[in-house]
Amino acid sequence: MYQTIIGGKEYLDMAIKLIKQGELVAFPTETVYGLGANALDKNAVNKIFIAKNRPFDNPLIVHVASVRQAEVVAFVSNEAKMLFESFSPGPLTVILPKKPNLPKEVTGDINTVGIRIPNNKMALELITKSNLPIAAPSANISQKVSPTSAKFVFEDMNGKIPLILDGGECEVGIESTVLTLESDIPTILRPGAVTVEMLTKVLPKVRSHTGEIRVAESPGMKYKHYAPSCECVMFENIYSGTKFYDEQTKNGKKAVMLITNDKVDTVGARSYVDMGKTGEEIAHNVFRILREAEKKYDCIIIEKLPPKGIYASIMNRLEKSSSGKTV
Numbered sequence: 001m002y003q004t005i006i007g008g009k010e011y012l013d014m015a016i017k018l019i020k021q022g023e024l025v026a027f028p029t030e031t032v033y034g035l036g037a038n039a040l041d042k043n044a045v046n047k048i049f050i051a052k053n054r055p056f057d058n059p060l061i062v063h064v065a066s067v068r069q070a071e072v073v074a075f076v077s078n079e080a081k082m083l084f085e086s087f088s089p090g091p092l093t094v095i096l097p098k099k100p101n102l103p104k105e106v107t108g109d110i111n112t113v114g115i116r117i118p119n120n121k122m123a124l125e126l127i128t129k130s131n132l133p134i135a136a137p138s139a140n141i142s143q144k145v146s147p148t149s150a151k152f153v154f155e156d157m158n159g160k161i162p163l164i165l166d167g168g169e170c171e172v173g174i175e176s177t178v179l180t181l182e183s184d185i186p187t188i189l190r191p192g193a194v195t196v197e198m199l200t201k202v203l204p205k206v207r208s209h210t211g212e213i214r215v216a217e218s219p220g221m222k223y224k225h226y227a228p229s230c231e232c233v234m235f236e237n238i239y240s241g242t243k244f245y246d247e248q249t250k251n252g253k254k255a256v257m258l259i260t261n262d263k264v265d266t267v268g269a270r271s272y273v274d275m276g277k278t279g280e281e282i283a284h285n286v287f288r289i290l291r292e293a294e295k296k297y298d299c300i301i302i303e304k305l306p307p308k309g310i311y312a313s314i315m316n317r318l319e320k321s322s323s324g325k326t327v
Ligand code: TXA
Pocket: 029, 031, 032, 033, 034, 035, 058, 059, 060, 061, 093, 095, 107, 110, 112, 113, 114, 116, 118, 136, 137, 138, 139, 174, 175, 176, 177, 178, 189, 190, 217, 218, 219, 220, 221
């Protein structure tokens, strides 16, 4: 058991020391908090899987500060370089062939690795000053919602890790877009803030995740993700949503509606949370709202969002939260 410390940039030196010693450090990124370890140290990497209770065959993303550092662990094609130039640092992870010096523990023994350059000052300093590539999944316990603040990391990791670097709330709020260049056509394995619309401006062809990707394989996709601990459903129109809410409350359940800002006037006296106005706002808020709502309510009833741009990426998370159940 560790006495877990939460601290800001004054703890950066300690974080660097811990990473070099093979310990775990949680750190902020622009997407969600990561649970980091020296990617070149297999014992350190193994600790990540244990702390998260993550299946050992679910590969980790390696965080680097530059393309040159990516080349320490992966073969970086020209196409990949172009992508990093356009979108990095930022919420894009590119799947590339791994180099043999990257321990197989990082990638669950597959021959590719996800590479990301995060757009967060503290994260980049941690990487550059330790001069190490950092393997990091989201800093939640497996199957829980990804943490977007140090407080949520603490809920899941208290006692399991020595240090949580606190960089405030994550700007983007949902995990990075995962794009593989290892399929015939570049394919989005997980949608994020770098949308298919944005990628098609740089790549001649991109296969979007929509329409169920079975073709492209991501080991993580077989595991259930983002599940709040209480009942969770989605609604298509406000009438079916409020009707379901009323049925729940009649049965003695504490229910809440998660709605976009323009629906606020349509729910009457029912409990609701305003998720925000724009796609960016909703992405920023959604994981915090889910974490808070699951503690307070028995049933979460969520508005469906339009299937395009960043809304589609948020919907991907919400569909998993509700296991696709619509009322
Ligand atoms: O925004 C993010 O990506 C955050 C921050 C911390 O960077 N990280 C994150 O990591 O969300 P994680 O491990 O929670 O999700 C990574 C996803 C998993 O579904 C995993 O299966 C997939 O990416 N993945 C990782 N490496 C892969 C690979 N080589 N091939 C296919 N999928 C891969």
